[in-house]
Amino acid sequence: MRQIDGVPQESYPDWMRSAYLISVTGLPAISVPAGFTPAGLPVGLQLVGRRRAGWHLLAVAATFEKATRHAQTAPSLLV
Numbered sequence: 851m852r853q854i855d856g857v858p859q860e861s862y863p864d865w866m867r868s869a870y871l872i873s874v875t876g877l878p879a880i881s882v883p884a885g886f887t888p889a890g891l892p893v894g895l896q897l898v899g900r901r902r903a904g905w906h907l908l909a910v911a912a913t914f915e916k917a918t919r920h921a922q923t924a925p926s927l928l929v
Contacts, residue, residue, distance in 0.1 A: 869896060878904040880911045883920040892925045 852859065859865040872879045877898050884895035897914070899907030915921045 872896060872898050877901055878907045880907055882911050882914050883923075884918070885920050886923075886925065890926050 854865060863870070869879075869881070875898075877900070879896055879898045881894045881896050884893045886892055895914075897907060897911055899910070
């Protein structure tokens with residue numbers, strides 16, 4: 851990945867910033883599948899829970915996956 855929304859991303863930490871900034875807070879976080887772009891690329895949603903509420907966050911993520919069924923669809927490898 852070279853850029854995100856026109857902003858150059860020079861290294862792995864650059865384009866992962868949105869994910870690791872949550873991690874340093876010490877709050878529980880989980881990523882769930884959230885569909886696909888019009889070009890067929892997978893999209894994820896990062897959910898963040900309250901402090902010491904990891905089990906609750908897992909339940910929310912499971913409910914989201916069950917309701918949306920995005921986890922049931924694999925991306926095309928031909929993109």
